[in-house]
Structure formats: structure tokens, C-alpha cells
Amino acid sequence: MAQEHVRALAAALSDSFADRLLTSPAALAQYAGSESHHGERAPDLVVRPQSVEQVQQIVRAAADHGVPVVPWGAGTSLEGNAAAVAGGLCLDLSAMDRVLEVSADDLLCVVEPGVTREQLNAELRATGLFFPVDPGADATLGGMIATRASGTNAVRYGTMRENVLALKVVLADGTLIRTGSRARKSSAGYDLTHLFAGSEGTLGIIVEATLRLHGLPEAVLAGTWPFETLDGAIQTVIATIQSGIPVARMELLDPAAIRACNRYAQLDLPERPTLFIELHGSPAGVQEQLAMIQAIGAELGGGELARAAETEARARLWKARHQALPAARAMVPGAVTWVTDVCVPISRLAEAIAQAQSAIAEKGLLAPILGHVGDGNFHVFFVLHPDDERAWAAAHEVNDAMIEHALSVGGTCTGEHGIGIGKREALVREHGSEAVLLMRRIKDELDPNGLLNPMKLFGDSLPRAR
Template identity: 65%
Template sequence: MTHLRDMLSNFLGDRLITAETARIAYTQSEGHHPGELPALVAQPVSIEEVCQLVRAASAQGVPVVGYGAGTSLEGNAAALTSDTLVIDFSRMNEIVEIASEDFLAVVQPGVTREQLNEQLRATGLFFPVDPGANATIGGMIATRASGTTTVRYGNMRDNLLALKVVSATGELIRTGTRARKSAAGYDLTHLFAGSEGTLGLIVEATLRLHGQPEQIVSASWDFANVKGAVDTVIQTIQSGVAIARMELLDTSAMMACNRQSHLGLPECPTLFLEFHGSGPAIAEQLEIVRMLGDANGGGTLRSATASEERNALWKARHHLLWASRSMIPEAQAWITDICVPISRLAEAISRAQTMIEESGLFAPILGHVGDGNFHVFFILHPDDKLSWQKASVINDAMVDHALSVGGTCTGEHGIGLGKRDALLRENGAAAVEVMRQLKQALDPQGVFNPGKIFAA
């Protein structure tokens, strides 16, 4: 390690972080899986530096973990051993190119989604994928993130055209092109997307952009019970309405939301909606959704067109993790994530709800329900072992139920450390063995993010 440190220090200077006080930040994420203290943290500024870092670490068998904004939830970027080299991409945060005429942008991995959209504002375009947190684009690709707008605009997979990736031998690999589609060889772009830094490090990405909608209407809508809200979601999706956002917050989530963000909304199951399009198109969609919701016990549909009002709603939604945490002093959050076929959403949520009620835990339910995807935020005091056990049992049962109805153990958070067993249950030993073979082929030494997705 000393040799590696001296070597890297030579070319990175103070962009090699060695002080323990500074390295501690990299043991934390928004998830509940703490990492080990990494030996070294490097902050490269160029692709060539990343190649050099990987070659140096690889030569000495030092594990390499890529790091974005630290917003992952399943320990995806946690160091598992104290000899780890973390590569922090925060200084590779340039927007390389915006090609408006082709609806695409080329970005470095440390660019955050808010930064990108800020830059895009004047172009009439936007990048839709919104996982809530202000994650980096590199991290969002690595975990195949999605979020509030996926129901209309797709997830990271759908909005990704090309990558530059540094391989385990420190070579630069180019995948994909700027064309809208391609049938040229194996789809390496979408193999690296979602591989959680275990096959290569993403050092540049070409993203699809979308035209800013002519008009945007947001709305919140309270329901007598979760079933009414969820049935409205299911019927909206089945009716083919191209709704832009469709989020559920249960009573606990609304309580936390009101307390933190002072929304003053009824504390009952609520849908947060958004409509994009021309005035007449939005009116048509609103009418259909209103009719469906009214028949399912919907209360007052509060719509907002002014951007301040809309932003207040989505800001409250995005702050929900902190809002929920603040309900129990010194609490931590364990956020789980399943996704089911839309027809099975009501039963999946209802089962989770019943288990939470029976457990006595404070655990708001919320999610991107238009995708069949929802989360439970278990809010737990670190010392309350029994509550952590209860959360674990509910989490397992939720995953098992999702799998039993043809769903997935994670819609958007990835496998990381927390869902490795679930992945085996989801696709079976033969498929996971294929994944191991791919890992072995591209990273035979196991340098990249060892122990993630499957045990090292």
C-alpha cells in the first residue's frame, strides 16, 4: 500500500486523499450498509488518470471502487476491505457537449443530474431520469437507476446511447454510438450499465435528451385508502395515459412530508402526479385520470401549474428520506425496493402495508407506482436490534412476493451487498453463474468492486 500511495501521490498530488478524517466520508452512503475505511481515495480529472490508477491498483492487486455522490442504497459503492482504492469521480464533472439538434449530451461521470438539467435549461431540452437524490450520472448508469419520470421517459438504460469505460487492465473501451439505435455486436453499453462498477469504470457517457414539455401540470390527490390510490394507478397505466409522473405516498409518508416541508396536505394516502404536453393533451389526460380516481374514492385533486408550486411538491417528495428519518431521533433508514407487473401492484403494496402495521415499525411506503415500483423506508434506531430484525423479515417477504408474481427484487437500487441472495432467487443459479463467468472474463483478478452483486 505504501508503494502504491507514494506512486499515486506523485502524479495526483493533493488529489490523492490519505487523511483519515477525509476518507471517513467514503464509508457512508444513504443506505444502511456501512463500508470499511478505504486506504486511499483518488480524485482523477481525466480518463488517462483513471487508466493509470486502474493499472497501478491492478498491478498490486488492490481493489478499486468507483464513487459518485454517495447516494446509493444497497452498499453498491462501499469498500469491503481496508486496502481499497476509492476512485471519486467528483472532479470529472464536465458537460463535454450538448448536441441539441440530435437530442444528446456527452458528460463526464461526476456530472449530477441537477447540474445537467441546469445547463440544459436554455436549450429547450432536458434529461428526464430523476431518482430523487441528486446522484451523479456515472452512478446512475452503474446502478441502472430510474425514478419519478420513468413511467413516461424510461430509465437510465433507455436514455443511454454510448459509454467510455476503463477496463480492469486500464484500457479505454468505447461502446455504442450517437445513432438512435444500433445492431452492431454485443450490447456492451447495456452490459456495463447496471454492472455497479464490477466490470469497468464509466468515464464518459452519451445520453439521450428530451424536449421540454410545452406545459407541465403537477397535482396531489388524497385517497381514503391505499387501495383506492393504487387501483387508480393501475387503471391509468392500463388506459395508456402517457402520464409523466405517478408517485404514491402513504399516510406515514404524508405525515413526514407535512412536518418537514409544511405542505399542509391531508395526511392520508396520496398520489403526486405530473402531466407533460400541450394544453389540450394535458386536459384530456387529466380528465381520464380524474374519472378513474373519482371512482376509486379520490378526494380533492389539487393541481398546480405555476413552477413555484410544482417545485414545492417535488422538493417535498425528494426530501422524503430526510423527512422520514427525522420522525425518530437519531434514526437510520433502510430503504427497500421491489418492482412488480402493474396488475400485481395492489396486492404487493397491501401485503407490505399489513406486515408493517403488524410489526409496529414506522415505515412509510412510497414509490414510482406507475412502473409497478415501490419502496418501504424502514426508519430504525441503530440500537433497536429487534426492529432491524423485523425490517429484515418484511424485506425478505416483500422480495419473495415480488418474485412469486413475476417481479424483480430491485427496480432501481441495484444488488450491491443487500440483494445478493435475492438475485439468486430471482434468476436462478444458472443465470448468476453466467454473470460470474462474465465477471471472470472481464476482471479475472477481481479488482473492480469485489463482493458486489455476488460474493467475491
């Protein structure tokens, strides 16, 4: 990035943004990394807007000076989605954190992009409603929309794709557009809402979102359920889904993941393949679901299902599950983690996980497996020393084999992490060059100078010279 352009942009923004314009190396370093393994690159400057109008002002100024703009939420992305790989301006949207409206009658809310999922649910607590998409990290909703995130509740409540009704988006030239509506369905024109959902900030900056809400269930029952074999646990998941049992969450942790969680969260779970489940409904309905699931699991090597019905016990259980990433990292002093995911049709889940486990063992890697297996999505946490070149090369081979197998059975290279910079080549393998070329044509039409989150999705999409 030409530094004279950056200096000119900083000067243009200094009067309006004062202490919300960050240029010191120490401040910029806070935006250099994320939860990904792709290395660090600090932006050239950071601006923290507080309104839609300020976002428009910043984007227009960046366009005038030919400086790339990279949206930033909470820094929890896993494929370098918010990395400033071409330098430029980091647009930190975390200060736009207001819940603008809650319409209980319409089961929806309107939020700014910096609202986090935990913040939203805290504000909804008195309404009897909740927002169900739970990727584990307390990510911002704008970032969750941009990466089309999902998580533990997706098997019942869907992903961000199903829970976004409408958006306000600032385009590359500063124009503000509205997509979608408050209605539950529409056949009016192209579906622009879901074009921007999952676009990772490469087509526009999400500045407001209208989201679906759901009623809090009358009764909730959670539990952990060890199995004799990994295959038995997975077959229980498959049979449960195929039977139409409306399970809310169904997570799988392999023995390595359980071992990590036990150490980190001071649990004493059996170190066996384990399902974490949660059921929602009426008290009678929850008990009926439980009986049906236990009948399935009993035939497949399920042990004793340890129940957690009280709110505090359930929270402790899911906190341990959500801490699986730092728990894995803590298993080896000085290690880093590389988290990858694939998603396959539910009928092919057992073979996909078995192949991944076999490859991990063959390469001698430490790599716990866990996943939102109720919808065919699973994750591998490679735990690696930064300077262990052999292990990194082996992890790349395992990751590539996982992607190849997922695509061969009609799955996808990523269920919820997005493409970012980590899976750009896999995007072409999944969709083919012609489809990716069409994506690039859409990108070029909406962002002709290539200034919005460059180098993401398409590896050579550098900003155009001015």
C-alpha cells in the same frame, strides 16, 4: 487489504496526483458511508482523477499492486454499492464533471461521469431540452448508469437503460473501450453498453456517457390527490396506465409518508393515501389527460386534486416528495433509515403494497411506503433505532417477504437500487444459480483478479491473491 500493497500504490501515485491523493483518516472517513444502512468501512486511500487518461493511469497502477478499486460518485446509493468492503482505493469521479457536448439536433449530450442530473439540466435550460431520469437524490450520472437508476419520470421517459446510447469504459487492466453509438438503434454485435449499465462498477469504470435528451413540454401540470383508501389510489394508477394516458409522473405516498413530509416540509396535506402526479404536453393535451385521470379516480374514492401549474409551485411540491427520506428519518430522534424496494407487474401492484403494509403493521414497525407506482416500483423506508435488535430483525423479515412476493408474481427484488451488498442472496433467488454463474464468468473474464468493486453482486468475489 495488505497495507504494504496500499503504501506502494500510494507512493506510485503521489507524484502525479499530489493533493488529489487522500490518505489521512479524516479524509478517508468522508468516503466510509452512504445513504445505505450497511455500516461504514473507509477505503485505504482516495484518488480524485480529472481525466480519462488519469483514470487509466490509476487503474493500471492499482492492477500492478493488486489493490481493489471502488468507483465513487455522490455517495447516494442505498445497497452499499460503493462501500469499500475490501478496503483498497476509492476512485472519486466527482471532479470529472464536464458536459462535453450538447447536440440539440440529435437530442443527445456527452457527459463525464461526475456530472450530476441537476447540473446537467441547469446547463440544458437554454436549449429547450432536458434529461428526464430523476431518482430524487442529486446523484452523479455515472453512478446512475452503474446502478441502472430510474425514478419519478420513468413511467413516461424510461430508466437509465433507455436513456444511455453509448459509453467509454476503462477496464480492469486500464484499457479504454467505447460501446454503442450516437445512432438511435443498432444491431451491431453484443450490446456492451447495457452490459456495463447496471454492473455497479464490477466490470469497468464508466468515464464518459452519451445520453438521450427530450424536449421540454409546452405545458406541465402537477398536483396532489388524496384517496379514501390505498387500494383506490393504486387502482387509479393501474387504470391510468392501462388506458394509455401518457402521464409523466405518478407517485404514491401512504399516510405515514404524508405525515413525515408534512412535518419536515411544513405542508398541510391530508394524511391519507395520496398520489403525486405530473402531466406533460400541450396546454390542451394536459387538460385532456387531467380530465381522463380525474374520471378514473372519481370512481375509486379520489378527493379534490390540488393543482400546481406554476414552476415554483411544482418545484416546491416535488422537493417535498424528494425529501421523503430525511423526512422519515426525522420522525424518530436518533433513528436511521433502511430503504428497500421491489418492482412488480403493474397488475400485481395493489396486492404487493397491501401485503407489505400488513407485514409492517403486524411487526409494529414505523415504515412509510412510497413509490414510482406508475411502473410498479415501490419503496419502504424502515425507521429504526440503531440498537433496537428486535425491530431490525422484524425489518429483515418484512424485506424478505416483500422480495419473495415480488418474485412469486414475476417481479424483481430491486427496481432501481441495485444489488450492492444488500441483495446478493436475492439475486440468486431471482435469476437462479446458473444465470448468476454466467454473470460471474463474465466478471472473471473482464476482471480476472477481482479488483473492481469486490464483494458486490457476488458475496465471495474477493480480490485474487498476487
